[in-house]
Amino acid sequence: MEVKDIRIPNMKYEDFKDNEYLEEYVDELRKNGVNIFVGKINDFLNWGRSNSVWPLTFATSCCGIEFMCVGAAHTDFARFGWEVTRNSPRQADVVFVCGTIVHKMAPVLKRLYEQMAEPKYVMAIGSCAISGGPFKNSYHVVKGVQEIIPVDVFIPGCPPRPDAILYGMMQLSRKIKVQNFFKLPGQPEIAE
Amino acid sequence: MKEPIEKIAELYNAETTENGGRYELTLAKENIHDAAAYLKREYGYDFLLEMVGMDYGDTLGVIYYLSQSTNPAPLLVLKTSTEKSDYPELYSVCDLWDSAEFYEREVYDFFGIMFINHPDMRRIFLRSDWNGYPLRKDYDANPELNPIPHRNEFLVDMERVPSITMSMGKEIETTRSLFDHDEYIVNFGPQHPAMHGVLHLRVSLDGEVVKSVDPNFGYIHRGVEKLCERYTYPQILHLTDRLDYLSGTINRHAFCLCCEKALGLEVPERAVYIRTIFDELTRIASHLLGWGSMCMDMGSITAFIYGMRDREKIMDIFEETAGGRLMANYSVIGGVANDIHPNFVKRVKEFIPYMRKMMKEHHLFFTGNPIARGRMDGIGYLSKEKAISIGATGPGGRASGWRNDIRKIEPYAVYDKVDFEEVIRADGLTFDRYVIRLDEIEQSLRIIEQLIDRIPEGAFLNKPKGVVKLPAGEYFQRVENARGQFCVHITSKGDAKPYRVKFRSPCLTLVSALKEVAPTHKIADLIMLGASFDYVIPCIDR
Ligand code: SF4
Numbered sequence: 001m002e003v004k005d006i007r008i009p010n011m012k013y014e015d016f017k018d019n020e021y022l023e024e025y026v027d028e029l030r031k032n033g034v035n036i037f038v039g040k041i042n043d044f045l046n047w048g049r050s051n052s053v054w055p056l057t058f059a060t061s062c063c064g065i066e067f068m069c070v071g072a073a074h075t076d077f078a079r080f081g082w083e084v085t086r087n088s089p090r091q092a093d094v095v096f097v098c099g100t101i102v103h104k105m106a107p108v109l110k111r112l113y114e115q116m117a118e119p120k121y122v123m124a125i126g127s128c129a130i131s132g133g134p135f136k137n138s139y140h141v142v143k144g145v146q147e148i149i150p151v152d153v154f155i156p157g158c159p160p161r162p163d164a165i166l167y168g169m170m171q172l173s174r175k176i177k178v179q180n181f182f183k184l185p186g187q188p189e190i191a192e
Numbered sequence: 193m194k195e196p197i198e199k200i201a202e203l204y205n206a207e208t209t210e211n212g213g214r215y216e217l218t219l220a221k222e223n224i225h226d227a228a229a230y231l232k233r234e235y236g237y238d239f240l241l242e243m244v245g246m247d248y249g250d251t252l253g254v255i256y257y258l259s260q261s262t263n264p265a266p267l268l269v270l271k272t273s274t275e276k277s278d279y280p281e282l283y284s285v286c287d288l289w290d291s292a293e294f295y296e297r298e299v300y301d302f303f304g305i306m307f308i309n310h311p312d313m314r315r316i317f318l319r320s321d322w323n324g325y326p327l328r329k330d331y332d333a334n335p336e337l338n339p340i341p342h343r344n345e346f347l348v349d350m351e352r353v354p355s356i357t358m359s360m361g362k363e364i365e366t367t368r369s370l371f372d373h374d375e376y377i378v379n380f381g382p383q384h385p386a387m388h389g390v391l392h393l394r395v396s397l398d399g400e401v402v403k404s405v406d407p408n409f410g411y412i413h414r415g416v417e418k419l420c421e422r423y424t425y426p427q428i429l430h431l432t433d434r435l436d437y438l439s440g441t442i443n444r445h446a447f448c449l450c451c452e453k454a455l456g457l458e459v460p461e462r463a464v465y466i467r468t469i470f471d472e473l474t475r476i477a478s479h480l481l482g483w484g485s486m487c488m489d490m491g492s493i494t495a496f497i498y499g500m501r502d503r504e505k506i507m508d509i510f511e512e513t514a515g516g517r518l519m520a521n522y523s524v525i526g527g528v529a530n531d532i533h534p535n536f537v538k539r540v541k542e543f544i545p546y547m548r549k550m551m552k553e554h555h556l557f558f559t560g561n562p563i564a565r566g567r568m569d570g571i572g573y574l575s576k577e578k579a580i581s582i583g584a585t586g587p588g589g590r591a592s593g594w595r596n597d598i599r600k601i602e603p604y605a606v607y608d609k610v611d612f613e614e615v616i617r618a619d620g621l622t623f624d625r626y627v628i629r630l631d632e633i634e635q636s637l638r639i640i641e642q643l644i645d646r647i648p649e650g651a652f653l654n655k656p657k658g659v660v661k662l663p664a665g666e667y668f669q670r671v672e673n674a675r676g677q678f679c680v681h682i683t684s685k686g687d688a689k690p691y692r693v694k695f696r697s698p699c700l701t702l703v704s705a706l707k708e709v710a711p712t713h714k715i716a717d718l719i720m721l722g723a724s725f726d727y728v729i730p731c732i733d734r
Contacts, residue, residue, distance in 0.1 A: 057385050060412050072496065100730075102413055103341060135414045137422065139418060
């Protein structure tokens, strides 16, 4: 069966980085094969899912302002169907970790993540969320959110430009598109 | 200025020194409270600007910066110290100035100094189970001592708020509960869309009416002050931007000014003009965002989108010249990082009439809107005396009629060469704090308008030679950022790295103001009150 279309309109496939891991997913899907009926439903569901990802409003510091810019007039992520920011983790699909996560905040973030319904995704926005960023040497900063929760997309920058955040969002869209909805890759265990 | 100093020196045996035009009084720890009370009573020192905790090596100390609301320019510095033991103690001054309540908790959190007679000696930023006092020089930063916690803090302090009181020469340790057992308490934050960051409020309610508010900080405490001690001065610069990221450029300017003053470095005229224009643009951007999110909290998403749209124009100007949008990273010690873009002047000139036109629109649509007025009129009264005692500087205090604009009091950069008004409103209500931001945008536009054609030719950077080493001593600089007085205190021992850096966050006192005005209001108004003070949490937590 023809495997799903992971193209994003108006952006060439080659222009994306890190295509290899998506191809791995696709290969795996090809090998295992699904029947046409299930495959079609799957494609349809993923098409819907990837175009209406609802983020949780979770901003701790500076990167949150750039995230707000992405949502506002100039760059407007409503064009991609991401505009429904949810305030409750139970309604959200993805958590944008915008900003530094410190020791006191870590359990809060973990709990928010655990409250989200599967399938759920995490985007680490900014160097703080990736590695602790400029505050890496601090006594109270978590050195990257992957120490607490698994991350799907990392967006570097301090803060990343809105375009970078959009690019990261598209990467997540593409990832969602190649997943087998009925057999979602098991989410990694949360480190205790 | 001479008189109070001589008086205190005589009455309380204080040692007087002069440092950069400021008088410093060193007092024994037994006398600090009495001397402070005397100064307040007799000479009207009603504003405690900040308290800096210090670790002098073998002793721990506190530096108090005092000021009078009637004559705000000269600062008076009090110093005291206590021996470094397991339980160092000092007398609290929080009965004199309300702002001391949070300041002393901060000193306790970082240095472990207990304040006698302080009603609430909990840690302010770190969790109650944190080991050690991080800003002490002998702090053990071993991550195994303080691993990343996997559980939320158990808020037992509801039952046990520790404090020490003195009674008949004996210390009595007491605990009291913050809330009664049958009180109805709502947790508000740290992850809440209307909280403008990760502040955690515990609100005690009576029906729909707020009885008291207990703010919890530290959810974004990044340990910036400790980090500063291991970075060189040019490296610290980029941390200053990230404190109050909405006025990042202004904070950075403050740190640069402080270093330049210490080094005696001449800053080229061109750089001074450019910095001032950048500061004012930042202020406009910050107020637009503050205004937009305040309107959003009232339910008007349109205002937020409008605000962000106009703000984006400023971001474009920044990006063209400095390369960064939110973090312009532009001022450096000795000037600015690079020259302005050839389009800069043109773009700024285009922006001014555009912004004026938009301001008319904003006033028309939002300021006059009956729904907005219904939510803002007659709500959230903060009196002038209280604002001074709390130390709520910036637009929050000016809305209560307190003149505290550093640009007027102690003009830095080129603020003494431009004609602008310090916007003051008398009523101290939510609506005043709303309008004052919009009016300040207009004043900022006026400043930019006067400066943009006068940017002198010449060099833009006078780079200090070699490694930047501030001569040993203490340096202090305050500037007016979009939220109030932002101060930098540097203690240097003559090395390439500072011995101690302290930033005064204007936002911390704004939260005390919220705590002060919130009771008796409806819980729905609490959000409006918070938005009207427009605090930025990472600036509080540092
Ligand atoms: S990555 Fe930079 S901009 Fe983002 S939160 Fe960290 S310090 Fe702020």
